[in-house]
Amino acid sequence: MCGIIGYVGDADETLSVLLDGLSNLEYRGYDSAGIAVGGDGLRVEKRAGELDALQTALDGETGDAIDGPVGVAHTRWSTHGPPTDENAHPHTDETGRVAVVHNGIIENYRELRDELEAEGVAFTSETDTEVVPHLVARELRAGRAPEAAVRTATERLAGSYALAVVVAGTDALFAVRHDSPLVLGVGEGESFVASDVPAFLERTRDVIYLDDDEFVRLDATGWTVTDADGDVVDKDVRTVEWEAEQTGKSGYDHYMLKEIHEQPVSLRQCISGRVDELDGRVTVEELDDLGSPETVQFVACGTSYHAALYGAQLLRAAGVSANAYYAHEYATAPAPLSGDDLVVGITQSGETADTLSALREASGRGAETLALTNVVGSTAARESDHVLYIRAGPEIGVAATKTFSSQLVGLNLLTAYLTDGGTERRLVDELRGVASDVQAVLDESTAADVVETFVDADAFFFLGRGFDYPVALEGALKFKEITYEHAEGFAAGELKHGPLALVTADTPVFAVVTGEGEAARKTIGNVKEVEARDAPVVVVTDGVADAGRYADYVLDVPTTDERLAPLLANVQLQLVAYHMAARLGRSIDKPRNLAKSVTVE
Known part of the structure; x- marks a missing residue:
């Protein structure tokens, strides 16, 4: 650190x-x-x-x-x-x-x-x-x-x-x-x-x-x-x-804001050479010698752990057994390994001590290892059997932004590679358009106006289901990291099992609702629960499930594949955290007590 x-x-x-x-x-x-x-x-x-x-x-x-x-x-x-x-x-x-x-x-x-x-x-x-x-x-x-x-x-x-x-x-x-x-x-x-x-x-x-x-x-x-x-x-x-x-602010007030706005470029870099629109294929040359694992275990910490949760959901939805573990827990109480297992360490810096320990533990027990990282030549990249670089470029702000988005795209590439050889035409098309969709969010977001209403709020809740759940957790983490205000992320269905006791008219609730499936419908039900307790509701949505009609405020994202929609919602939540922290006069790039690279366990 x-x-x-x-x-x-x-x-x-x-x-x-x-x-x-x-x-x-x-x-x-x-x-x-x-x-x-x-x-x-x-x-x-x-x-x-x-x-x-x-x-x-x-x-x-x-x-x-x-x-x-x-x-x-x-x-x-x-x-x-x-x-x-x-x-x-x-x-x-x-x-x-x-x-x-x-x-x-x-x-x-x-x-x-x-x-x-x-x-x-x-x-x-x-x-x-x-x-x-x-x-x-x-x-x-x-x-x-x-x-x-x-x-x-x-x-x-x-x-x-x-x-x-x-x-x-x-x-x-x-x-x-x-x-x-x-x-x-x-x-x-x-x-x-x-x-x-x-x-x-x-x-x-x-x-x-x-x-x-x-x-x-x-x-x-x-x-x-x-x-x-x-x-x-x-x-x-x-x-x-x-x-x-590239490590300068380029005219932005903060590195974090610059890096939020760099996401269209970083996502194009992540995808470049790996998505062939003409053939409709995902091709990841770095993984050509990677086998077909029976199970996949993700190990990570902090923001990267939220990416790991997302990656595990992607693989399970594609029929592959997968789970995410906190790296600091895995290193001391590792999950069982059997057969042809793959352990994926997600670490922005490639130097996160807990994640390195977990990867070493897995390697010592015979598992194949893969590092999903941003830093070429980092320890995780050198020590793992395989490496998939997210190519986000240098990130200076302590609160991860563009690296998280690139991790999500990298996990889609990995999932496509492991499951169907990367031949799913719709995903390929949507991946090609994700950078433009992020740019649309950046150009049209009203997050700065929304947060003005909640400057004096007591606490902030973030809700999501399915693919939206890891993004809700990440939204809460970003918010607490740089605003120093109390924020919690929940699986939307857990709200009624205890946290609802904390909901008041001074507790804004940010609900991520994308797509039109059962997860979206049930999250809308949870929105109604907090609405009945007079809590103000902000819905981050693509509008497909018409969730905006139940909200006090709406932050829109473009319609895309359900696997990529959470990435767009995350950009809105990054802007929510940034604008609230700026409004409160916080130290955005160097939040108190935190460090960019956590190199001690």
Whole structure:
């Protein structure tokens, strides 16, 4: 969840590169930030709060300029200890010779801390990370060279970690990863290491994705990657396909609004080359070697879990046994596997710790695995047997928008491939038109006007059945994430089994009603139930079941295949959440307590 940026290059640029990198990583969520610049000596500055607080502290520095050929910086999201100056990264040893930034959790830190304190080491923070610089310093005192000291210290760690380390008097940076992402950036006369590509994308698009337990040394001569035994590893350099400009706001007030409006483009990218309108086929070359599984298990968290629920419904409707599981539950209590089973991990970043653990559990038990992800070269993509990229492009806003829509389309492609060879003409036609349908919703939505009526509401309910149910859950999640108001999503039929007790005239109910089948008719019945309790009702509908006649407000979507209609309804609910959050003055792109990539379990 935290952000790491490390740099080796021009001493005059180190500080600005680090600060720019931190700024580019703000979207990941954080509550403190800090830097360490090394060379002959080591200068460290860190502050609780946002980057402005760190910049103010740096502006107030007197004496020598903070420069040097090597440096690391970090944005922290608190786990061990609250956000304070002392708990912010980088952490140092007692002499200030070693500085460390860390993502992940050191699970045996208590044991290590007790050991170090028994030797007389004094700790200054509450974090698990601080054991690392003290371990490195102990190895340096024992006469080990800096690289060997970092390696030996790392061998003592249990848990998940991405570490970047600088040592005073050494113009090199050392980094290692284990169950936490780390990527190397290769520039002209400079090198980078970071938790995510946007940290250095303005300076290079050439990257190397590090695998677990790989160790990298960056210095003036370039970079070297070695394995746990110290043997050099030959790594491929990849070129990131998107430009730095794509991570800007492009004139929108917020990244989230920009990304909502990018959905027509991202959906076309997802479908491109995979839908042949002339032949009426879905073709997914990446899955050509995928067999015909007896059952499919989806594992995911958060927004991706809602996509998993949708994907499981798609497959069941097509006659394939399928279920969705929270990845964090699956990893500790996995579902039974038998026969030719496929486990699909859905993760936007490809680095979600819970989902990676679930996929590893499934793989260890003999299941075939597939990653549905947005990030090329991510850990999930590399470790799974198969990968289906959703091609949504960079998403900076913490609240997922365009990636969710692309996940839904990707799941339709997967279902078509697994069930009928992708030869269903109607689905092919509707997939080709889904981007235009989303554009119509964006052009015609009245969501901004609707939310004005409910600014002072007590709580918000979201209802749906069948394919509309996961979208109702996602609508509630988006709403609570960025408005900070209480919102709950329900299977529409569950309303009368308890939640109806909470419905009042101050409880707006958003009901998703698409198609004209039994699910739509029964959801209309639930709308009548809340209407009888004087609750205001907003119906998101394609109009097929005439649900609008029972609503106080209607948010329209175009008519399409019943499997794709929820995707269009979701766009309306994204706009509902966005406009309410804007109306309330919330921090939309960086909602409190949340992070973009959840890389700890």
